[in-house]
Amino acid sequence: QLNSIITKIEQSNSLFENKWKLKKFDERNALSLSQKFELSLIVAKLLSIRDIKDEDIDFYLNPNINNHIPDPTQIKDMDTAVKRVTEAILNNQKIGIIADYDVDGSTSASILFKFLKHYNASIVLKIPNRLEDGYGPNINLMREMLSKSVDLLFTLDCGTTANNVIDNSEFNKMDVVVIDHHLSEFELPKVHSIINPNRFDDESDFKQMAAVGVTFLFLMALRKELREHDTIKQKEPNLLSYLDLVALGTVCDVVDLQKYNRLFVMKGLELIHQRHHKGISKLIDNSKLNSSPSSQDLGFIVGPQINAASRIDDSSLASKLLITNDVEQIETISRKLFLLNEKRKLIERQILEEATKQAITQKDSKYILVYGENWHQGVLGIVASKLLDQLNKPVIVISFLNSNGVGSARSIQGIDLGNIILNAKQNKIILEGGGHAMAAGLKIDYKKLNSFKKFLEESFEKFEKKLFEKIINYDLIISVNDINHMLLSSLEKLQPFGKGNPEPHFIVSDLKIDSIKIIKEKHILIFFENDLGEKIKGICFNSVGTMLGDYLENYRNFNLYFGCTVTPDKFSRENGPQLIIKDAMKID
Numbered sequence: 001q002l003n004s005i006i007t008k009i010e011q012s013n014s015l016f017e018n019k020w021k022l023k024k025f026d027e028r029n030a031l032s033l034s035q036k037f038e039l040s041l042i043v044a045k046l047l048s049i050r051d052i053k054d055e056d057i058d059f060y061l062n063p064n065i066n067n068h069i070p071d072p073t074q075i076k077d078m079d080t081a082v083k084r085v086t087e088a089i090l091n092n093q094k095i096g097i098i099a100d101y102d103v104d105g106s107t108s109a110s111i112l113f114k115f116l117k118h119y120n121a122s123i124v125l126k127i128p129n130r131l132e133d134g135y136g137p138n139i140n141l142m143r144e145m146l147s148k149s150v151d152l153l154f155t156l157d158c159g160t161t162a163n164n165v166i167d168n169s170e171f172n173k174m175d176v177v178v179i180d181h182h183l184s185e186f187e188l189p190k191v192h193s194i195i196n197p198n199r200f201d202d203e204s205d206f207k208q209m210a211a212v213g214v215t216f217l218f219l220m221a222l223r224k225e226l227r228e229h230d231t232i233k234q235k236e237p238n239l240l241s242y243l244d245l246v247a248l249g250t251v252c253d254v255v256d257l258q259k260y261n262r263l264f265v266m267k268g269l270e271l272i273h274q275r276h277h278k279g280i281s282k283l284i285d286n287s288k289l290n291s292s293p294s295s296q297d298l299g300f301i302v303g304p305q306i307n308a309a310s311r312i313d314d315s316s317l318a319s320k321l322l323i324t325n326d327v328e329q330i331e332t333i334s335r336k337l338f339l340l341n342e343k344r345k346l347i348e349r350q351i352l353e354e355a356t357k358q359a360i361t362q363k364d365s366k367y368i369l370v371y372g373e374n375w376h377q378g379v380l381g382i383v384a385s386k387l388l389d390q391l392n393k394p395v396i397v398i399s400f401l402n403s404n405g406v407g408s409a410r411s412i413q414g415i416d417l418g419n420i421i422l423n424a425k426q427n428k429i430i431l432e433g434g435g436h437a438m439a440a441g442l443k444i445d446y447k448k449l450n451s452f453k454k455f456l457e458e459s460f461e462k463f464e465k466k467l468f469e470k471i472i473n474y475d476l477i478i479s480v481n482d483i484n485h486m487l488l489s490s491l492e493k494l495q496p497f498g499k500g501n502p503e504p505h506f507i508v509s510d511l512k513i514d515s516i517k518i519i520k521e522k523h524i525l526i527f528f529e530n531d532l533g534e535k536i537k538g539i540c541f542n543s544v545g546t547m548l549g550d551y552l553e554n555y556r557n558f559n560l561y562f563g564c565t566v567t568p569d570k571f572s573r574e575n576g577p578q579l580i581i582k583d584a585m586k587i588d
Helices: 002-010 027-036 041-049 054-061 078-090 103-117 139-147 211-226 239-252 259-273 278-286 295-312 317-323 327-360 377-391 417-426 446-460 485-492 547-553
Strands: 019-022 095-099 123-126 152-156 175-179 193-195 368-373 395-401 404-410 432-435 439-445 471-474 476-478 506-508 515-519 523-529 535-540 560-568 577-586
Touching (some): 002 019, 239 259, 239 278, 239 295, 278 295, 395 446, 485 577, 515 547
Parallel strands (some): 152 175, 175 193
């Protein structure tokens, strides 16, 4: 009977016109994991789906940094950089930091600044202005560092592709250490050190790390070296206390939550739950979260407030908040970030409407390219992400001011858009461009727009149309009777969720709705119960006026299968299970 249901599901379209597909796993392996590690069968099946091997189960479920210490020296240039920074500390040289303006850059800057302040009072931190300076170091920023007599300069979450800028002969007096994770070209800037697991000649095992993770590894290596010098008497900082910042940057940069990333985020969340970092705690309080924040809350609630600073205001606000311990400053900055984020949402909504109108006309294309006059550059990446979610195609969003275009790009699994944009730069079709497989940025002259479109057409020609079908992968079909407190506690073992360790998605096939309630004229709340008589809720956000909403409002007339996640109900005292309904399928 189950096979029959699966066949029926996979041959139908959902109410949102999606294909549903169930993930494959080995039933015997799942049963073995359940018995061997005393896990619920559902959790064992989910581990089997995620291909977690027997020997990795303990590290996955109970990661311990003391038992799984990464070796930073695997990364190319790590040793030479550590020696140069140690020399700068011993000789009290002036140190400069240029960091990217996003959450990954701001958290990288914060942990490096906090660490170095223990040994060196002379540090200059500069976060480029997103709109005026653009991404990464430029000649003016480098001259500013030179004018402040900086001897040693770090570039964080940027610099790998800054050829002819950071290695310009004008700046020979400064040694430059790049700490980054973006894809490199085959020609690297000629600087002192480039610590980047994604440089073309690096063979380390840290390619999935965000820049803040790479920065943390650098600090591990630097602390070990500094311990060899008796002349440094200061009490060394506790590196583990930085893991809340590492977790925040890692989650918000949407890198795979596997191996060490998972370890960093899990331990960082423990510090966040303990309210270790006053700035992060204040951002959470401003958001009126009713429960301990999860990795998803970092990505969707805390991260956007930090990013709002650079998107529409002062890029330095985020790093100031993350570095300071001054309560009044934390109160002032966190409140400003909250209000900026609300303003950002309004700007984003207006641009998304215009962009969507253009995108709809490109429904037969394998990619989406939309552009407008003077669209706010700070929200282009978010607009690209939202269009990608709707259309499941790589998206490039460009804002032109006169003939100068600045763009942001997002991609789907299987298409390395960062590489395509790098190729466009190397072919002199665009002025600047780079990033990684799933996200990239670019600069373009309006006169080259048609050439860029032609280049994209040729680049995407090789991809089969099947790649662009919107397929929603579900883990398991579960019964309404599986939805209980025990399931919640079982799923908790799999946290933190994110890219590379996705939140489990279920299909519930036997749910009978008792009643519904419309909230704020746009969300639909459903009420049902399991066979034990336990009352359970489900919510479908922004569903009023959609096909799914119409079916839910007429729930008595249809037999629906629900595609959903199961989360704690944060608005009830019992904190019981609640369904977050993503989609539904009508089964005749």
